[in-house]
Amino acid sequence: MVETYSKEVAKEFVLRRLRLTPDTLGKGREDVLSVVRDMGGLQYGGHKIELFNRFENFQSEWFDYWCENYALIEGHVLREALRIVNVDDYPYYFKATRSVARRRKYHKCPLSLNDSHIAALNFISDRGPFTPSEFRSLFDAGHPQHKGLARRLFYELYDYGKIARMGRRNQKPLYHAFGKLPYKLDMSDLSEKEAKEWLFLKCLSIYGPSTLKNIAHWVGWNLTETKEIQDGLLKHCKVATVGIRGTRDTYYIRVEDMSFLDLLRDDLPEYSFIRVLFNDDALLLGYYRRLKDFFSYDWEYPQLSKGVVWRGAILHGRQLIGECIIDMPARSQFLKVKKLILYREFAVSETLLKIEGEFMRHATFQNKTLEMAKPTLV
Numbered sequence: 001m002v003e004t005y006s007k008e009v010a011k012e013f014v015l016r017r018l019r020l021t022p023d024t025l026g027k028g029r030e031d032v033l034s035v036v037r038d039m040g041g042l043q044y045g046g047h048k049i050e051l052f053n054r055f056e057n058f059q060s061e062w063f064d065y066w067c068e069n070y071a072l073i074e075g076h077v078l079r080e081a082l083r084i085v086n087v088d089d090y091p092y093y094f095k096a097t098r099s100v101a102r103r104r105k106y107h108k109c110p111l112s113l114n115d116s117h118i119a120a121l122n123f124i125s126d127r128g129p130f131t132p133s134e135f136r137s138l139f140d141a142g143h144p145q146h147k148g149l150a151r152r153l154f155y156e157l158y159d160y161g162k163i164a165r166m167g168r169r170n171q172k173p174l175y176h177a178f179g180k181l182p183y184k185l186d187m188s189d190l191s192e193k194e195a196k197e198w199l200f201l202k203c204l205s206i207y208g209p210s211t212l213k214n215i216a217h218w219v220g221w222n223l224t225e226t227k228e229i230q231d232g233l234l235k236h237c238k239v240a241t242v243g244i245r246g247t248r249d250t251y252y253i254r255v256e257d258m259s260f261l262d263l264l265r266d267d268l269p270e271y272s273f274i275r276v277l278f279n280d281d282a283l284l285l286g287y288y289r290r291l292k293d294f295f296s297y298d299w300e301y302p303q304l305s306k307g308v309v310w311r312g313a314i315l316h317g318r319q320l321i322g323e324c325i326i327d328m329p330a331r332s333q334f335l336k337v338k339k340l341i342l343y344r345e346f347a348v349s350e351t352l353l354k355i356e357g358e359f360m361r362h363a364t365f366q367n368k369t370l371e372m373a374k375p376t377l378v
Contacts, residue, residue: 004243005209007294009264011318013208013257018282019054020315022273026055029062033071033086040206041085041093043280044074046310050282052365053275060365067167070182074165074173076158079220079285080104091187092202094161095195100220101159109159116146120153121162121177129166129176161187193232196221200229201238201254207286208261209242209251218286247293271317274354276324276362284313295320297343314342314355321346322375328366335363337372344377 015021019035026035035054036042042050052058066072070087077083077093080100085093101109110117123139124130130138136150146153154175157163163175166182178185203215210218216226230252233239239252242261253261277284279302284291291313292298297320302308310326322342328335337359356372363370 002241002243003258003261004245005261005265006245007247008268008318009261010209010244011294012264012268013261014206014283014287015318017206017208020275020283021269021271024054026051026058029059029065031055032062032066036072036084037086037089038206039282040202040286041078041083041089043282043285044082044084046278046280047084049278049362050280052362053277053281058365070166073183076101076107078218087183087185090164090183091185091190092195092198095187095190095192096199097220098159098161098192099225107155107159110156113157113160113162116149117153117157117160117162119143119146120150121157124154124157124163124175125177125180128163128180129174131169131172131174133172135175196225196229197233197238200226200233203286204239204252204254205257206282208257209244209253211249211251214286214290215252217289272351272354273315273317274351274358275315276312276326276355276358277315279309279311281313283315291320297321297323299323316346316351321351322378326362328368333369334371335359335366335368337370340373340375342375342377347375347377 016024018039019025026032032051035051039050039054048060048063051063072084073087073090074082074084075090075094077085077097083093098109101107102111120139123142124135127138132151132154135154139150140147158175161178163177164181164183164185165173166176167174199219200215203218204210207214207218212223212226212230215221216223219226230239238255240255240258242251242253242258244251284299284301287294288301295318297313299311299313299320302311308325310328312324312326313320314322314324322340324337324341325339326335327338352375359372360370
């Protein structure tokens, strides 16, 4: 018999695994690595806001400390986006997403390396690390026979796994050959199949009951390869099929997490905390196609071309109750909540004070003064 769980249980699972509930918040610098690992990495750009929402009193320099000590690494994994993940997890994320990289229209991962790639790799190994522009100018000057190929060779080496990002210089990413990196990484014995199974299970460990479409969206796989991975894991009894009440889809869960779901089913807490989530928050990205159905609000990713950088989603316990448009230019002293939309039933004084307090926390974290629009009720 297939176990069936409520949407509330599924939501409680993901909120706890994403470290968004009051009892799962990080406390200090030493918790940064475990928070990043539990979340499946951070999306570059809003990464410090993601962490801020998962700590009692997050300090920006805590993240910087772990980057400077090479415990975190940037890489284009998961939906081709730039992610920040724990160094020892990077080989799994990287190898599991090579099929995605091989399908890209740009910076496509090559099937194999040729003599030109080897010449470029030797140059980087001997003289790196380089920013992309540094490599292009120096490699072109020293290798006229490869002139015009530097940019393509550079990124194909990166996508193939021969070079990796290693911090930044003057805000520009640095790359070096794997053997010269301060990270202790070894992908030589890790197969794509093994990495894909790891990443499939990683998704379930974070988001709990998920359909194949949910998993494919999170990683960037197509449905055919996602099902192939699932079939292998089902065969080896590492995942199980479960149901979610009110839906007709087939969901999957790690077998080892079923006891946790059972506990949540028997003891579901009540919450009233508030979090203002950034566009690229792990909850919004991982639950993007099911936010309305599960979290009650049809939040949409902003169109950056229209000048919207932060369309925040307002999380109230296990429900999204509205959204906001936030503007905080680097040279401005203000964090401006330019638009605030709330469900009418939550526009009570206690909740409004909590929302304002959360905006004030963000403003203080950004070292800015809060300016806040009156809410529009829907």
